[in-house]
Amino acid sequence: MAYKKILIVDDSATARMIIKRCFEIAGFHDSQYHEAEDGLKAVSFLKTNSVDLILSDLKMPKMDGNTFIRKLKMTEGTKNIPVVVISSMGGDITETQLQEVGVKAIIRKPLSPEKVVHALGVKK
Amino acid sequence: MKNKKLKNKADPKLKSEFQLRRAVGSSVVKTLSDMAFIDAVEMPDHGEQIVFSHVIHIDIYEPEKGEIALFLPSECKKLIIENIYGEDWSTLHATEIDDCLLEILNVLTGNFLNEYCGKDARHNISLPELLFDDAKISGNNGFVDFYFDAEGIPFRVSICFGNH
Numbered sequence: 001m002a003y004k005k006i007l008i009v010d011d012s013a014t015a016r017m018i019i020k021r022c023f024e025i026a027g028f029h030d031s032q033y034h035e036a037e038d039g040l041k042a043v044s045f046l047k048t049n050s051v052d053l054i055l056s057d058l059k060m061p062k063m064d065g066n067t068f069i070r071k072l073k074m075t076e077g078t079k080n081i082p083v084v085v086i087s088s089m090g091g092d093i094t095e096t097q098l099q100e101v102g103v104k105a106i107i108r109k110p111l112s113p114e115k116v117v118h119a120l121g122v123k124k
Numbered sequence: 125m126k127n128k129k130l131k132n133k134a135d136p137k138l139k140s141e142f143q144l145r146r147a148v149g150s151s152v153v154k155t156l157s158d159m160a161f162i163d164a165v166e167m168p169d170h171g172e173q174i175v176f177s178h179v180i181h182i183d184i185y186e187p188e189k190g191e192i193a194l195f196l197p198s199e200c201k202k203l204i205i206e207n208i209y210g211e212d213w214s215t216l217h218a219t220e221i222d223d224c225l226l227e228i229l230n231v232l233t234g235n236f237l238n239e240y241c242g243k244d245a246r247h248n249i250s251l252p253e254l255l256f257d258d259a260k261i262s263g264n265n266g267f268v269d270f271y272f273d274a275e276g277i278p279f280r281v282s283i284c285f286g287n288h
Contacts, residue, residue: 011251012223012226012227012230013219013220013223014208014209014220014223014224014227015227017209018159018208059230059249059251061251087234088230088231088233088234088235088247088249089234089237089238089243089247094244094246095244108234108238108243109230109231109234110154110155110158110159110231110235112158
């Protein structure tokens with residue numbers, strides 16, 4: 001499946017760079033990438049922009065990934081956007097709980113192109 | 125050798141110390157290998173003082189209380205950051221360098237908790253931070269120090285976790 005516009009939500013600029021690089025190597029080199037450093041900025045971005053895929057960390061300041069994803073899934077305009085969690089799982093939520101709120105896939109850091117391919121079912 | 129094995133099996137604390145060492149060792153090696161393509165190996169206690177400019181620190185709240193601190197010499201930071209960014213250290217902004225070191229510890233902590241507590245355990249950790257004074261670390265006798273060699277450069281990981 002083609003994800004033309006991808007939003008990366010992570011408080012670490014290094015993590016955002018690694019995520020983008022891994023997705024490009026995994027085959028998403030034609031995608032357009034946008035970045036937000038926390039859930040609050042991501043919500044603000046999504047008010048005026050549409051994306052095809054969201055990649056979100058969990059542990060972030062201001063608005064953490066758990067709150068951000070729940071907010072997305074409760075909002076009409078964003079509830080159908082697939083969300084992939086990319087995290088070291090430092091948060092107060094389990095993988096089962098994430099799947100219950102509709103997360104498409106969960107990838108543990110450190111990220112690699114192989115993990116991206118495995119999680120999104122893409123074969124290149 | 126046989127007696128030592130029996131002793132480890134009979135004494136839960138000794139077994140736990142072995143598991144701690146194994147979890148720290150494998151998480152450090154895995155993190156540096158996967159993120160920075162650096163081969164790190166654990167060393168016996170390092171006799172020389174490791175000179176560092178600041179400590180990279182994180183608190184662990186769940187599944188047990190603990191802390192992890194990274195003591196990296198400048199050469200080690202340079203090696204890690206240049207490998208991750210693929211750019212010369214001198215071209216990077218200080219915030220990029222700090223951010224990269226914090227992310228390394230964040231991932232290392234996740235790897236450690238997955239290894240030591242299992243992937244299904246609920247984890248809760250703080251955001252990593254830079255400390256310019258190691259008083260908080262060295263003042264706590266509960267820390268266990270582990271020494272590693274990253275392609276010829278020694279560095280230290282200190283940890284206190286649970287009953288250690």
